[in-house]
Amino acid sequence: MAITPPHELTLRCYGVGFGDCFLLTFHYKGTTGDRHMLIDFGCTQKPPKAGTNLMNAIAKDITTVVGSKLHAVVATHRHTDHISGFATNTKGDAPGDVIGALNPDLVIQPWTEKLSAPIDSKGPKKGLSLAANDALRIALQRMQDVAAMSLREAEHLPKLLGSEVKFISADFVGEKGVKNLSAVKQLAKMGKKGKAAYVQYGSKVPLLKTLFPGVTFDVLGPPTIAQKKDVADQNPRNADEYWHFARFWGVSASTARMATALDGKLFPGAAVYKRGGFPVQARWFASRLRTGRGQHLLRIVRAMDDAMNNTSVILLITAGTKKLLFPGDAQWENWEHALTHNLKDLEDVDVYKVGHHGSLNATPKTLWNNFKKKSKKKTTANRLTTVMSTVTDSKHGDPEHDSEVPREKLVTALRSFSTLRTTQELEADGDLVMKITFDLTKA
C-alpha cells in the first residue's frame, strides 16, 4: 500500500542561545506515524535565564517528542554551536548519550567531515581538481590546532579582543580547547550504527526516501571545489590559491602545536621580566604588540569561522505544498554554486532558517531578493516565514564595527518582509522551545 505524504509538519526551535537546534516532525496518517529529523544541536552562549543543564533539558524534551526513535540527524557543520549537544560522558548521561540512545538511522554531515577520504598532499595540479578538495579538507583539520592556540593566547589579550577571539575559537574546540572530539566521535558512532552520509551539492541520499516518504531533500551545498569550476567568471588562479590556503593553515597548525609543546619556554634558561615588571621604555611597544596580536588573531579566527561555516550542508526540503530551507551557517563562498544553478527552486521557499544566527554574510542579498513570498503586508497569505536561532547581546562581533550578530540591518529586513520567529522570544520567560506548525496540504 502506497504511503501518503505527510500532511503536517511541526518545527520545534529550541532555545539553545547562540546555536542551532531544530527538530522537524513530519506527521503521516495511518501506520507510518511521525518521522523525526534533528538538524544540529549545539550552543556557545546560553540564553540569559538558562539553567546549567540546558542541553540535557533539551535532549530530554527531544526524547519526549520522538519517543524511542529519531530517524535522522543532520550536523550541518562542525562548529560547537551546531554539535556540542552531541558530546557524551563516561556516565552516559550527557546530552549526546541521550540522543545516541534514540538510534538514528541516518547521520548526514558535509563531505569535508569524511576523514577517511584519501588526502593528496602533493601540491597543486593544473586547474581545479580533487587535489583542491583535499586542500580544503586538510586546511579545515588544521584549523583545530590554531583554534586551540588562539584560545590560549586570548587569555592575555586586551579584554574585548580576547573575549571575541575566545568566543570564536571555542566554536572550533569548545571552551576547554578539546576540539569537540566527543561530539565528533558520537556523530561518527551514530553514523556507523545506522548509516553515515557525507554530502555535497547534488548528493542523493536514498535512505531519506525510505525514512521520510513523500518528502524531497535537495542538497544544495556545500559544493566541492571541483564542482565550483563550472561557475562563470572563475578565477584561473583559484587552484593555486587553495594550496596557499592549505599551506597557510599547515604552517599555522604546526606552529600552534609547537607553541603548545613549548609551554611558554621558547628559550629555556633565558631570563625574562616578571609580568607587570616590564621596563618603562618598553611598555608602550609591548602594549601595541599585544593589541596588534589580538587584532590579527581575530582576523585569523574569523577567517577560520568563515571557512568552517562554508562547509555547511544546505538542505532544501519539499514536503507537500511547503518548502523549507535550512542552510546551517553557509556564506557566499558556499551559496554561490546553488544560487547559480538553483535560483528558480529557491524562489518559492516558505520557511527560511536564517543563516548563522542572523549575520549579514550568511544571508546573501541574491538569495533574499529572490524569495517571492516576501511581503510587507503581515496578512498576506503564505507569507515567507523566517526562523532565527540566536541570542540577544551575543559575544560575536560588535555594533561599532558593523559586525554584530544578529545584524540589525538584516533583522529589520526580516521583520519588514517576513514573519520572523526568533528564539530570542523565549528569553523573557526562559522557555525551552518554540513550536510552529505547517499545514502541508494547503497551497
Added chain:
Amino acid sequence: MTIQPSRPLTILGQDPSLRHPDGKIVTAQILVPNEQLSAGPHGYRVQVIDYDSSLHQMYVPLEPASMGTIDDPVDPFANGPSDPDAFNARLLYDPRFHAQNVYAIVMRTLAHFERALGRRVSWEFGGHQLKVAPHAFAEANAYYSPKDEGLLFGYFAGQGVGKRAGKETTVFNCLSHDIVAHETAHALLGGLRPRYMEPSTPDQAAFHEGFADIVALLSVFSIPTVVEYAVRTALANTKAAAKGKAGMMSLAHLTVGALKRGILLGLGEQFGEELSGIHGSSLRRSVELEPSPTLLNEDEYREEHRRGEVLVAALLQGFLSALTMRLSTLGRDSGNQLPETRVVEEGADIAERMLTMAIRALDYMPTTDIEFGDYVCALVTSDIEIRPDDSRYEMRASILAAFSSFGIEPTSSFKGVKGLWKPPVAQAPVSGRKTKKAKTSPPLNYSFVHREALQRDRDEVFRFLWDNRVALGLCEQAYTEVCNVLPCLRVDQDGFTLRETVADYIQILTVRAYELPNLEIPGSARGITLPEGLSSRAVVRLLGGGALLFDEFGKLKYHIRNNVLEPKRQGRRLKHLVESGFFDQPRFGAERYARLHLKGMRPDQPAFRKEPSTWR
C-alpha cells in the same frame, strides 16, 4: 681616548641553514656606526624590545657593559666554541644574540641608505627610534608596522632543510638576514616615499616589495663570507673543479648563466627554504625567471608580488652581467682562471655598488604613481650625476640591457643617453587650453628666492614652485605641498663628491568622476577618460608630484614628476583601481604590510567571485 667610528658585530651571513662543511653556521662580522648602547640593544636609531605577544613574555637583554664603550666596543658574540654544535646552539638559542643580529642588520641597512643618499634618513612615523621585536609572535610572518613604529618578526615550526630535513625545528625570522634587511628597507622607503603605498598602478603596488627584495639580496651578497660560501658551492658542483688548480675559478664558470645557476640558485635554495611559500620562494622565483619582454603583460604578472619578482629579476640580471663583465677584464693565468678570492672580492664589491645605486635612485623618482621605467631612469640618472665614467664597471649598460630584456624600458631619454631624465627647461607643455601642440616653457625664475634658503626651507622651495608653476607645469587648482627639503653630500666609493638638495612635493586634486572628461588640461585636447564601472558620483582623488634636484648653486637640475593632470597616466591608474575593486571597499592602511608578507599564503578560502549585489 680614541672614539672608534664603527663597532664590529657578529651576524648570521644569511640564515641558520647556511653552514660551513664542518657544520658551523656561516656568520660574518660587520661594522655598524658606533654609539654608546643601552640594554636592548637600544641606540640612537634602533631600540630592540624583545617582547613575545604570543607568550606574553619579555626577555631580559644583555647588560650594556658587555657591549663595551665607544672607545672600546665589544662584540659579545664574536668568538664561539670550536665545537660546531655548541657554536650553533649559542647563536640559535640565545635570544640576546637574536637581538644583536637584528640590531646590527637594521643599523647596517640604515647606514647604507644614509651613505648612498648622503644625508640622514628619517623613519616614516616621525620618531627617531625604530622599535624591533625579534620574537614578536608565534607565526610565519614578519612585517613593518608604521603605526607601531616598528619591525615585527615571528617564529614558527619548520621542517628542517638539507641534512636536517624532516626534523621539526623552530624557525626564527629574525635570524634571516634577507628578511631583516627587507623589512628595514620597507621602513626606510616608507619614510622617503610615503605615497608609494597609495593604491595606484600595478608597478607601484609591486615596487615596495621588489625594492625591498633588491635591498635584501644585495645586502646579503655584499658580505664577502656569503659570496665566498656561494662561490665555493658553485665550484664544488662543477666537474672542472676537479681538474683545475685549488683556489682558482675558470672563466667558463663565470658567465651570467653559470653564476646564476651556481651562486644565486645555490644561495636561493637557502633563501628562506624553511619559508618556501612565504618569502624564500619569491626570491628563488626571481632568480629563476628567464628574461622575456612580454612577461609584464601576462595575467600572472599583474599580481603585485609576482610583478615585484620581475623587478628583482631584472636587477639581478644587471648585477650578474656587471660582475661577469668586470671579471672578464681582470688578469687571468695561463689556464684562463681567476683566483677565487678575487671573484669573491669583486662580487661583494659590485653588490655593494649596485645596492648604493639602487638606493640613491630613490631621490630621482617621482613621488607618486610610479612605473618601473621611472626606476630605470632614476638608476641611470643618479649614477651619471656622481659617476659620469662607467667604463670600469659598465653598470649602467648592464642595467639598461637587463631591464630591457624583461620589457622594462626607461621612461625618458635625453640627447641620445637612454634612461637620462630631461632637464626642466626641456619639459612639456605649459600653455594653451585644450591644444594638442605643446609650447616651449618659459625659463625658470629665481628672482624671488634665496639660494641658501632653497637648501633647507620648505616654504622657500614652495615659493620657487609657485613662482614657476607655469614653467614647471603645475596645476594651480590642486592642493600642493612641499614635503621635504634635504641637503645631501653624496660621496662615491671612488671618492667623487656631489652636493645637491633634494626636495619633494605632492599635488592632490579631488573631483567627482563626472568632472574628469571635462578637466582643462594644458597641452591636451581632452580631459581624463571616465573608466567603465566607475560611478559618475564617485569621489576621485588624483595624485601628482615630483622630486626637485637642485645643484650646489641652487639651480634646478631635474624636475622628476608625474603631472596630476596627465590624462593617459591618470586614465590608466583609474582603470586599474576600478578593476582591482578599490572603489568598492575601504582602503587598507597599516595592515597592508602584514598582508603583503604572507606572500601568497592566505588564511581566507578563495572566493570565486564577489556577490553581485550586497546589503547596503
